[in-house]
Amino acid sequence: MIRVESLTKVFRRPRAFSGPLGPLRTLVTRRYDERTAVDGVSFEIPEGEIVGYLGPNGAGKSTTVKMLTGILTPTDGLIEVGGRVPWRDREANARAVGVVFGQRSQLWWDLPLIDSLRLVGDLYDVPAARFTGSLRRMCDLLGLDDFLHTPVRQLSLGQRMRGDLAAAMLYDPPILYLDEPTVGLDVMAKQAVREFIAETNRIGRTTVVLTTHDLADVEALCRRIILIDKGRVLFDGGIDDLVTAYAPPRRLVVELADDETRAFEIAAGSSIPELIARVSAEHTIRDLSIHEPDLESVIKRIYAESER
């Protein structure tokens, strides 16, 4: 469904000259500051998969999504989405994808939510009967009824995000790009968003690319993740494989009599009772627990390694 090969994006920021003729001078002198945001990324995503596209701030996630939507033209490499090259065939591509940028709403700020949804229906040529059906389904899935007639600028972040999700799925695109759809949401709203994504994927076999900094989103939704940093892929595969390959050792955490907490790494294959015995020989243990590595600690470790 989505195929990306050696995808590269170099941003060229012009050096500005002052004065009204400055832009022309910049064009002539061709002085630019370059920054490589995406640097030879390759992956393939089959239909119906939900993939977590993860990476630290500035890794190049949003830039990749913008190239997948056709907003940005790649500097180098290949993209194909449903057999189309997004930047060359932008409008046809737009009909096949739904996009939510969590940081920035796609809705008409000054109009009631329902007006935005109607305009989206118009823009994507959704026939009236199908629009009514879609709208009904979105309202049920996302609980939009309470604020359908409220101007978007008066909506809470969680309500706005639900509105954005509805706008992105109203025309039933087979592909959905979500760039931080849970940013800033409370637990309940996050839950609603996750359920919507899971439901959309289950019913419509929608292919989803999900960017997020909340690993709970990933654990709830994705079986596969692509991890990038500095524009390069660090890992691409199943979450389980990631944890086995990169998991730091389990840790024995003990609380000592003098209120001190200490952690001991449990080396692979070593005996836990022996470790406990050794520790209790030296200290008085008040409480103990064994910490399994979680996704977060795994990913932290990979980021830390890529920093070196």
Next chain:
Amino acid sequence: MAEVLRTLRLYGRLQRAAARGALQYRLNLLIGVVTGVVYQGSGFAFVWVVMHTFPSMGGWSLREVAFLYGLRLTAHALYVLPFSSLIGLEWLVREGELDRVLLRPLNPLVQIMAKRLGVGQVGDLLAGVVLLVIAVPPLNPGMILFCLAAVVGGALVEAAVSLALASLSLRALNTLALRAFADDLFSKFGSYPMGVFGGAARWALTFVLPVAFVAYVPASVLLDRTGELIVPAPVACGSPLLGVALFALAYRVWRRQLRHYQSTGS
């Protein structure tokens, strides 16, 4: 054809949505209306000034200058009315509005145009038309058609320059000052008989920045004054077509620059 109708229909819907959005800010709207009225007033004041105090210029009679001025003003208003949101292109880029536009299956320029209607220009348009009607020389039906084509052609010349320069903003260049500068040249020098300017300036205002083609050249045709032009008479008669050609060219530049669009970092 179906695609053109779809584009027009969507343009109408988006324009109406923009107007409904603007209605939310009643104070702003009120200020807009008041400004419009003042604009209109100043437009009419200008008519009065032109008709009563201007001496003849470059061998043109007062009436002829008024006609030229009216032609330029009408063409200018006709350009700004649909293209007024292009003026804020830098802002649209910075706010990520252009990202939004590019996500939709509709021509990006049409979507940008549909963000706003330059209602403040209605005053200029009225003033221009009134000047034209007052000062128009006797014309045969063919000449009337040419006059209408000239107004549209002139609007397209200004639109073409503005669009071509605005395209550079897609590369994260700030062209606001440059466009204001070009606009200034159009309004300062577009409304007078070019004979009053020196040779070099006149040449530049014809061939470097096509200011002369907005109104001066077609007005010379309508006033039977093609003899004094520095372009051959047949070229002058084709000046409305020049607007179409320039705009087509500018649109190609725009499409090309769209490929270089840089977006914004969150």
